[in-house]
Structures are given as C-alpha cells and as structure tokens.
Amino acid sequence: MNDSPDTPTVRVAVGDVAGRDADVLAVARQFADRTRVLETGPTGAPGGPHVYATVDGRTALYGAVTETTIERIVSAAEDGRLLTGEAEAMAVGEEPPTPESGSLTVGTPRVLDGFGWHAPDAIPNPIAPEVREDPDDAIRTVERVDLRGRGRADVAGDEPLAEYWNRTRDADGDPMLVVHANDADPETGADRLCGVSAAGRVWGAASAVAEIVGAEDIVAFAPAEDDLLADRLEAVGEWQVARADSSFRVGEPTMALEALEGNDRIEARRRPPGPEEWGLYGRPTLVHTPRTLLQLAELWQNPDAFDAEAADPGTRLVTIGGDVPEPATVELSTGAPLSRALDAVETPDAARYAVGGRFGGLTRNLDTPASAPAMTGAGLGTEGAIEVLSTDRCIVATVGERAAFAREENCGRCVPCREGSKQLHESLRGVYDGTFDAGDIRELARTMRTTSLCAFGEAAARPVKTALSEFESEFRAHAKGRCPAGACGGMQ
Template sequence: MPPNNITDHRVVVRVPSDSDDVRTAASEGDANVVAVGRTGIPDLEPLVTVTIEGRTALYPNCPPDQAADIATDITDGTLDEGAAVIEHDPDAASFPAAAVRGLDLGTRRVLGGCGWRRPASAADHEAEGGFVDVSPNDVLDAAETLRGRGWGDWRHDDRVADDWRRLRDDEHTAAVVVNAHAAVDGLLLESAPLEVLEGAQLAAQVVGAEKVVVYVSEDDERAVTRTRKAADAYPDPVAPVDVVTGPSAYRAAEPTMVLEAIEGNHRLEARLRPPGSSAPTLHETPALVHTARTLAQLAVAVRTGTPPTRLVTVSGDVESPATVELPESDRLADALAAVTLVDGFKAACVGGRFGGLTPSLDVAADPDALADADLGTEGTVEVLGETRCVLEFVGKRTQFAAETNCGRCVPCREGSTQLTELLRDVYDGDYDAEGIEELTRVMDASSVCEFGVVAGRPARTTLDAFDAEVAAHADGRCPTGTCFDAPEVTH
C-alpha cells in the first residue's frame, strides 16, 4: 500500500476536492496537502483542516488566500491555536466529533470517511480497518439486522439477508446493483466510495455475483469519476465494478426502473413485482438492488459490529441543508441542531419527496417508529417555516407526482391527477376529505411501484395533521396569507 494520510504523515492538511481554488492555493507550499470529499455540511465549505499528532484545527469557509497561508504556516510544525482545535485519537481514520455545528451531532461512522479520508485512497480506507477478510457467513451474521435504506432499495425497510441466503444457493447471480441515484447516496459515492464498494463486494461475495454495477444519475459526474477511481484502487475485488448512469428524473431511482435503465431501455417505467420473495433480475438473471447507504452500513457493520445508524438530511426553510448521522434511537428533532431555521418551524415533510407532513419531529429515526407515525424512512426532513401554507405545499407536491410518474398504472397516473384536482377543489369551497382519503388509500394499496404507493402520503398526512388549515381554504381563507390575493377592502 502507498502511504495513507492517517498514520503515515505527521502533518496532514485536508482541503476539499470540489474547490479547485482552495486546493491549488494550499498546494503551493511544501505541506502534505490531501484532497477529501464533502462532509455533508455545506455551510462549512470550503472546509480546510490541519491535523498534527491527534489534534486538528478547523477552518470553515476558508478562502484560497487563507488556505495558502495555512499551508505555509504549518511548515513550522505547530497548530495555529487561534482556530477551533479538536483533540482526538492520533490514528483516527474517521472525522472526529468537533464542536462545530453539524459536526457535533450523532455519530460519524458511515459518514466517517467523508471529509477525512481521500475518496479513492485504498491506503486511507485500510487505515480505517477496511477491506476486511471475512467469510460469507460472517457477512450474513453482520447483516442479520440490516434493513434496506431508502425507496431505491429493493428491500426498502425490510431485511436484506433473506434474499442473500436464497441467492447464495442460486447457480448464477448476475450482479450486485448499487443504486446511488438519491442525493445522499451520491454524497457517499463522492466522499467515501470505498465504503460503498466494500459493502457491494461483501454482498457480491455472499451471493457469488459476477459483477458490481453502480448506478448514478447522469447529472452526478463527480460520483461517476470518484467511483471509477475508487474501483481502480480497490485491492483484489471479488467482482469487477461497472458504473452506469441513468436519467436524472426522480422516478429513475425506483429499483425496477434502475434495472430498466441499466438494461438500456429508452423509456423508464416500473416493472411488475409480484408478491412473495422473487428477486430482481438484470438481463433475466437474478441480482440484488441495494442503495449505497445500505451497502455502506453493511461494510461498517462487518468491520465494527456497531449498531446501525440513520443518515438524516435536513433541508427546506433552513439557511443551509445538512446531512448528519444519528443512532436509530435519536429523535429526528435532534437533527435540527445542525441547521439554522429561517422562518421558524411549522411542519416538516419527513421521509422523501412524498414523505409525511408532521408538526412534530419528536419521533425516533428508526423505521418502525417512523412508520407508526405515518412518516417516510428516506432520511429526509424538509422543514416548512411558520409562514408556509401546507395546502400549497402538498398541492404542488401532488402535482409533481402527476407530472413525473412513469405513466404505467392507473392508480398512480390517473390517481395523482385526480388527487391534484381534489386538492384544487378545496379553493372553490369543495373540501372532500373522505374522497381524498379514499383515493390516497387506493393509490397506496394498488399502485405498481413505490412511487404511486407513497404519492398520496403528503396529502393524506396533511389532512390528518392540518385539517383546520385545509378547511380554512374552503372558506376562502389561507391562514398564512399565501394562497389568495389580498381581499378588497370594503367600507
């Protein structure tokens, strides 16, 4: 292995690989400067850090000239005590907890490499204990409690190990498909691709897959190049790695459409998924489809045996979005500490673009608690500020479903169109709560794929939690003053 940036250098200056200016400026001196991926906290970027023997100074929002100064000053071998300095294990191969907003939350395991290890450096990943040599049984043991992460996972919220056991006995498994279409999966591929690839290799080892296919959005060029580089650096992979791009459209993350895209269909629509245990197929051969998140969790679980965590991205009416990693027992509300609200907190759309609306984030991040609360498990918390109208939000979200669904099945295609109309009718004084509930129930129960299953969730949960606000619109009044033109003043 070439030198790593964890134990093989006394001084390490970490600069963001996304920021060419900062990187170039810092590299002018003689310091050991390495380029790392995003941390998940864009508010801090560009973030430059300097590590010397178990102490790290952090320089958030670091302009190029400051980066150049930092790299020059460090040649004397001492830290600038004026900066925020954190103490940590000198051999820390994951970003240590830091008293900087966003980096002080939860626990960074899956995100550990992000902003700390070089994305495509096998040496750095090995310093973390990566590339473990384990038997398929060990992998299955570690995966026993692992559940699929995100709607892009064939086993979303379900145990993954059962499929793996079944396919293990199958004569031929085509591929482990890594679905990295969602933004958070793209973050992992950009910043810690070896974590994802190791998870994929471990799964490939269990089921005897002949290749790993990493699927990313055509818009995510950085993820494509980093993954290719990381795959080239991967020591002795059990299965070769292909990187394939699909359309950037939201629906293109649905697992059956992922397979359609990889097979090269020019038009993406959902495949049927008969009930029971059937495995996905790629080119008519059994395959696995898991998200990058699921596989990174596997790699961490195999290596450390630590309990699973949840990646939570807070966005919406906030100054800057943030992605943090929480233990499953932590509440979603805890993630709010990573952001600055710009308009207070009225509600959040939790669990994907078609998540559930809730006025309270006092719910644990684990999938069962979220399901009980009729919220989604996608790991997203989209904040709606005090002045936001929930009916407007949910109307537009439903309209989005009507415009971007694949068009295959009636409950999703026609259902989302009619649901949009029912929500629009509220403005004309016709608030048919029962009709809306009936329609969302049928969309949920009879759509072909998860797009349609959840497309009615924003509307359904809004009626539950914000009935009075919706009803006010039927009386010609929008409590937030968003929806109607200002009333004419009469004397």
C-alpha cells in the first residue's frame, strides 16, 4: 500500500467498552487494499462507532457505523470517493470535520480536541522544551492561574496543583509520579476516555511534570480487567504500567498506593503527611489523573486561554449517564452551566440529577457552573459526572442504594465512615417502617463529612444530605407508606 499523503485514509474510533467498534475496525482492514486504515480512540460522543474517511484532501465524518456501512465506506475510498450523502459532516484540509449540531458540538473542546482523529499514542502538540528546562517558571504558570486537580483519584482533588508539587520538591527522598487511571466510579468515564484516546498526550504531560518535580519514575495505574486501556498505555512505552483489580475504594489516592504496593487489605492512609511527601514505598509521590495531566498540557501550550481571575480556570470533562440512551463525555468551560452538557444526550422529561458520581449530590436543576467551587457550594460532587434520574426512579431508594454501597465498600479503617455508613443505611431502611427523623440523618451526615479519614467518608453521605434538602417530602411520603414514584415497596 502507498503511504503517501494522498493515500485514502480511514480512521476508526475504537475504545467502546461494548466492543462494537473493534468489529468495525476488523472489517475495514479486511476490505482495505489501497486505503490506509488507522485505529484511533473514541470521541466521547454517543452515536458511535465514529469513522473519518479522507480522500483527496476531503474528509467525511460518519456516525453509528456498522460492519455493513464500513465496508461501503472503505470500498468508496478504494475507488477515490466519499459517501457524502451519509456523512454527518464534511471538511477540506488536514483538520477533522465538525457537525453543525449534535453532541460533538457541545461545550469547549480543548482536551477532547482530536479525540477520534489522532492515534492514541500520538503527541500532536508536544509540550515546549522550555517548560521542562525551567521548572520554577513552569510552576509559576500553574500558580498564576491557580490550576486545580481533576477527579477524586487525583491527590490534589480540587485544590491548587502547585502546592502539592512544591511539597514534593521539598520532601526527602526520590520523587515519583503515579498516573491514576483506575477509578471505578460507575458514573465517571473521563479518565478512561483520556487514556484510550490520548495515551501519548497523557505521557507527554506526565513526563513534563516528572521533570519539573525531579521524579525519575512514572507508574501508570490501570484496571486489571481493562485490556484496551492497559495496552494503549503500554504502547507509549515510556513508563511502567501497573494493573490491579478496580474497585471504588482504589479510586482514593492513598488506597491506590496500597493496591500498588500489593497489600492484602486496602485501607486509606492517615494524613498528614500526604502521598506527595510520603507515598509509594515511602517515596514522595504525586498521584494525578489523566484529566489533570491533559489540562496541564493545555495550560502550557495555550496559557492565554486560562482566565487567572476565574475561581477554577480551564475546562472540566463531564460524563452524562444514568437514564439516557447512551452516555457521553463533553468538555465544559468552568463558567458554563452544567445544564449545557445535557445537549449531548436525549433526556427524559422532568428528570432529576445526581452530580458528582456514585456519591454525587442530588438536585432538580443544573444551573450551577461547572467549576469546583460552584459545585461544592451547591452541595454537588466535582467528579465530572451527571447521572440523569427519570421521575419513575424513587429518590429514597436511590440514596438508600448508595448508602448500602458505602456500607459495603468502605475500607473500615475509621469509625465515622465505617459505623456512620452502617447507621446511615439503617436510618434509611427505617423510613420504610415509618421511622423518619430528618434532623438525626442530617447530623449523622455532617459527622461523617467532617470527621472521616478520607474523601470516601466525607462524600458518602452527600446523596442523602442533598436529597433531604431537595426531596424531603418524598421521605415523609415513604414514612407514611407511599412511594411518590410508584417504584418501590422496600429498599435493599
């Protein structure tokens, strides 16, 4: 096959957990002769698998591609043609086309820009050498805009990154960096998406951070059961890829370190000192998510796009799931309302929402900006997830299931989380027996939030606390023997 720039090219976005896109890729390769077939990562948008076909400098984007349609797309490319009538968008030049409407147009794609177009191991816009050569200036840039971590799996959480880097640089021992891509929150998908679509870019940012803080070792932490993510991280070839069974608790940074050390019992570590000072095998260890690293890469490449006056500069990736036909991940400016993310999916009428993952806050509307301070102030979680809850879902049962999850999944090390989650679950079960004391439940939630050892216990009572604020009448109805949603007669 001729690999000149004029060679017809078909890009197949592969990374769907369901595996449909892998079959499409196999058929594309089967029928390609003069056409180059490239495997890329998913776009994050619903309606896949997505395919880009480029012929004679023109590119067509196709959605919901099947094994039958990819055969026709490749056959047309072999003949020097594009199936323009079936394309969702067309473009001339070396950039991917963007539809005029639909999920791929939602938000402000900076981190997501190029997902589905570039090979997963590519680094299309390398970080400038001067960032690595002048660590102090690189940190000052991060300090100037007050860039914060993304995701509960990040050691910085929603706090300023530069503070953690400075503590690592000042700590005794040889620093190291863990790229945490093993967060098993069922409602979040952004870190996996970044890993399978842009492993090369994640590596580029990770290596820059490592040089800035003086870390010689980088470990990428992946789920044992996710072969595609691990394979794409390993394809970069510049770090050690470690795998462990994914679980919700391993999403907490110190419990991730326990798993990496191979400990039989995974428990949260006491702080201080934090991992940035005493981490993996006692070494100062930064734990950053792929989302955080790609945000850093964008900052160093385009600092003018970050408003230093904003409370939470940059963008945030938000995954929309729950009662929708297909989940989607979009990128929102931190000043944009969360409601804008819903433009990417079809949602039921009069839905309610859980914002922030498994332990997200429940709300009736999404007017809150997508910044960490705004979401925290509204009692919502900042995990980058919106779970759509249709009106036939019982709110009491929903928060009860999450309390049961906290009861089963907590590590058991601290009393407020271990015993608090048990008491919380029992209190919610009691609602069905006619026992309901909103004051007691609120006080229990406050105690868990303020005294638990780690973020697990701090967040575990958030669903109940916010549900009481927004939907207390539904709890009172259950205590009188009636489910307003008509969905339940009990709770797990």
